[in-house]
Amino acid sequence: MPEPQFWTALRLSLEVASLASSFLLLLGIPLAWSLAFHRFPGKPLVEAVLLLPLVLPPTVLGFYLLLFLGPEGPWQRITGLTWAFRFEGLVLASVLFSLPFTLTAYREAFLALDPNLLEVARTLGVPRWRVWRHVILPLVWPGLLSGTLLAFAHTLGEFGVVLMVGGSIPGKTQMVSIYLYDLVQALRFAEAARAAFVLLLVSLAILVAVRLLERRWRAWRSTTG
Amino acid sequence: MEVHYRVRWPVRLEVGFQVRGFTVLLGKSGVGKTTLLRALAGLVPGEGRPYGGLPPERRPVGYLPQDLALFPHMTAWENVAFPLKGPGRRAKALALLARVGLEAHAHKRPSQLSGGQRQRVALARALAREPELLLLDEPTSALDPLTKGQVLGELVGLIRREGLPALAVSHDPLLAGMADWLVVMGQGVILQEGLPAEVLSSPARVEVARLLGYENLFPAQALAEGVEVAGVRLRLALPPWARPGERVWLGVRAAEVIVVRPERPPPPENVLEGVLESLHPEGLAYRGVFRGPLELQILLPRHIQERLHLRAGQGLRVVLKPRYLHLMPG
Amino acid sequence: MRLPGWIAFWAAILGLAWAGAEVRVAAASDLQYALGEMVRAFEAKNPGVKVVVVYGSSGRLYAQLTQGLEADLFFSADGLYPRLLEARGLAEPGTRRAYAQGRVVLWLDRRLGLKPGLEALKDPRITRLAIANPVHAPYGRAAITLLERYGLLRRRPDGPLGRSFPSLSWEEIPWERLTQGVEAYWDTEPLRRGKPQFGFVYGENIAHAAQMALNATGAGLLALPLVLQGSLAEAGHHWLAPPGSHLPLEQTYVILRGRARPEVLAFQRWVESPEGRTLLRRYGFALPGE
Numbered sequence: 001m002p003e004p005q006f007w008t009a010l011r012l013s014l015e016v017a018s019l020a021s022s023f024l025l026l027l028g029i030p031l032a033w034s035l036a037f038h039r040f041p042g043k044p045l046v047e048a049v050l051l052l053p054l055v056l057p058p059t060v061l062g063f064y065l066l067l068f069l070g071p072e073g074p075w076q077r078i079t080g081l082t083w084a085f086r087f088e089g090l091v092l093a094s095v096l097f098s099l100p101f102t103l104t105a106y107r108e109a110f111l112a113l114d115p116n117l118l119e120v121a122r123t124l125g126v127p128r129w130r131v132w133r134h135v136i137l138p139l140v141w142p143g144l145l146s147g148t149l150l151a152f153a154h155t156l157g158e159f160g161v162v163l164m165v166g167g168s169i170p171g172k173t174q175m176v177s178i179y180l181y182d183l184v185q186a187l188r189f190a191e192a193a194r195a196a197f198v199l200l201l202v203s204l205a206i207l208v209a210v211r212l213l214e215r216r217w218r219a220w221r222s223t224t225g
Numbered sequence: 226m227e228v229h230y231r232v233r234w235p236v237r238l239e240v241g242f243q244v245r246g247f248t249v250l251l252g253k254s255g256v257g258k259t260t261l262l263r264a265l266a267g268l269v270p271g272e273g274r275p276y277g278g279l280p281p282e283r284r285p286v287g288y289l290p291q292d293l294a295l296f297p298h299m300t301a302w303e304n305v306a307f308p309l310k311g312p313g314r315r316a317k318a319l320a321l322l323a324r325v326g327l328e329a330h331a332h333k334r335p336s337q338l339s340g341g342q343r344q345r346v347a348l349a350r351a352l353a354r355e356p357e358l359l360l361l362d363e364p365t366s367a368l369d370p371l372t373k374g375q376v377l378g379e380l381v382g383l384i385r386r387e388g389l390p391a392l393a394v395s396h397d398p399l400l401a402g403m404a405d406w407l408v409v410m411g412q413g414v415i416l417q418e419g420l421p422a423e424v425l426s427s428p429a430r431v432e433v434a435r436l437l438g439y440e441n442l443f444p445a446q447a448l449a450e451g452v453e454v455a456g457v458r459l460r461l462a463l464p465p466w467a468r469p470g471e472r473v474w475l476g477v478r479a480a481e482v483i484v485v486r487p488e489r490p491p492p493p494e495n496v497l498e499g500v501l502e503s504l505h506p507e508g509l510a511y512r513g514v515f516r517g518p519l520e521l522q523i524l525l526p527r528h529i530q531e532r533l534h535l536r537a538g539q540g541l542r543v544v545l546k547p548r549y550l551h552l553m554p555g
Numbered sequence: 556m557r558l559p560g561w562i563a564f565w566a567a568i569l570g571l572a573w574a575g576a577e578v579r580v581a582a583a584s585d586l587q588y589a590l591g592e593m594v595r596a597f598e599a600k601n602p603g604v605k606v607v608v609v610y611g612s613s614g615r616l617y618a619q620l621t622q623g624l625e626a627d628l629f630f631s632a633d634g635l636y637p638r639l640l641e642a643r644g645l646a647e648p649g650t651r652r653a654y655a656q657g658r659v660v661l662w663l664d665r666r667l668g669l670k671p672g673l674e675a676l677k678d679p680r681i682t683r684l685a686i687a688n689p690v691h692a693p694y695g696r697a698a699i700t701l702l703e704r705y706g707l708l709r710r711r712p713d714g715p716l717g718r719s720f721p722s723l724s725w726e727e728i729p730w731e732r733l734t735q736g737v738e739a740y741w742d743t744e745p746l747r748r749g750k751p752q753f754g755f756v757y758g759e760n761i762a763h764a765a766q767m768a769l770n771a772t773g774a775g776l777l778a779l780p781l782v783l784q785g786s787l788a789e790a791g792h793h794w795l796a797p798p799g800s801h802l803p804l805e806q807t808y809v810i811l812r813g814r815a816r817p818e819v820l821a822f823q824r825w826v827e828s829p830e831g832r833t834l835l836r837r838y839g840f841a842l843p844g845e
Binding site for chain 1: 612614615617618639683685688690691692730731732734735736739754755756757758759763766767770771772773
């Protein structure tokens, strides 16, 4: 069994990843929807800017996020909060850097929707929220789920950004990837291998659980009604 | 019901016409039929009446797009229940399915239904919204050609029984024959409207005649007691608008070019002598080309061909009876 | 015939490439300015020899060397990793030698207006202190022992390491096991007193700690060679820890096994030469035994 510090780091990673994925869902759905279907001036520019985190190496992105969140950064000036080396900062950084992956997955899911279905739903005099609940979400959720899962896995495994923004504070900002790296650096290879193995098992369990859920949902959809 | 609409995008159109019972709007593809229907449903910007300025949610129309857009993840009854709310949803949906004769298929998914059944599910779903007007986009396109006529007949019967005005756009003259009221549309404008028998037998313009399946159309010159077409004089009574010397169009349907039986005495007028250039079966009838002073498409019913045994290459006499000759302004 | 001409041309190019000798060096991050200058001077004197340097934390480089990272020379920030390489039989016997003493400084952002010295750490505006991660970075360990020496950190007898922890010497501390953060093992009360909050942030290596101090924390326990150059020198000032006030950083190099080629030995001799030593000293290293 890995030492207690591993579980602390793992729990922190899972917390950051879950929170970041939830925010990505909340933020990503409307954003991806408008990127998929709305025209607005400067749309190509907006799309390009949202994809920028893909271009920067994670440590470089993390460096700029640190400047952004730091004591004299724009975030501090706007909100009065210094989020560098804090849990909140890690969540924000994870959201920003997973945004391109998530948005792309969500947008593809929305674009795969048959536009006729949405139009007909409108002509049926049904309020928008019911169209979302009964037509859009049931048809796109596998795409949304895989996009969110991607963000979750991405956050769990991210190293460069959280190294720069987090400052590796055990129990606060030291995520499991950094913890593992520190073990390797300290030449504690056996402990690192144990921890990595458990991390793999946990990730595998999450992925399998989601797949099972998805399958059960599909089976349920095709037998009820 | 009067419809007046103006649309600028994606097709420019400005139209005004009546909807009476099951109305068919006939037009070639690309003239803006679908756009007009979508404008009526509020899905493309347009101005006019009825419902101008309302969002789609608030227009009392039942819109059936060309692909019907049934929700693939819902069963037939769930599709129908979609616009309904409240505790009686399911019972109401099942009652609607019974009205279109599909109660036995309530638990099937759209993918498990035939084209005609899907159409009726879409109709029931549109009825659930309690519309004032039904809008059908190309209702013939999703149907199996072999059973198209029958399935359409049933659909039109259902709609008539509901007593709802309906506007069906189509390029299929078959549907035109089933209409209570027929509207013919050209590029962005209405060319003619009226009772189907009236429009079908006397198209007001050559474009309409083409759409309605007039195979033989010739430019002609009006004379005092008939017309001259490519040097051939044909007798007929001029309509009131036509003046002798004017340029006109002459139209005659292939089915209304009559073959003169050799053992009978020829009729007194409008007889043309020539050769049967070709003859092919078409369904249960025979379609052929007659070449004489004019080149004419002819369509022989089976019982005539069985009596005459015509063969390509033989000589033939045909008569263009004045009552089947139709004049349109040039 | 043009062909032989082309062949001769390419043969010449390839010949040049073959003729050029290359020395590959893996070096601790605190050497990045000093070694750069030393390489330039060495290459100027030895035309045809090219020195390629990879920088990183000593621990990472060690791990990579054991897994086959191609290098001829390893300049560590301490004495441990070269010893370990030697123990694993990966070093050329008899080539391990201390080349410098690393020196720890407290770097402070000049805008804070604090007098350089450890007393500055008690200022309420110092809420974060950047250090290299003591779990694996020699400079992090030196920083902790420095704070301990000056009474700013006190060992906890009730921590995860048990009652015997306070009696261990600096060398006996199981640094690689201190994964729960400094606060779990040391009481930081003297640094916390009168502040809304206080905590350490840990750099992956000493250069990363320096970057965090510069961009975010305003204070860091860093390596002297780093704060004498570039933006750290411009943006801040420093206090130099006296010799012997922290765990010694006996910076040691070693030649890897089977790599003692003439050009490698030439570079090693140059580092040991009076000129090389002068350069090292100029960049903030003390020489062994000083």
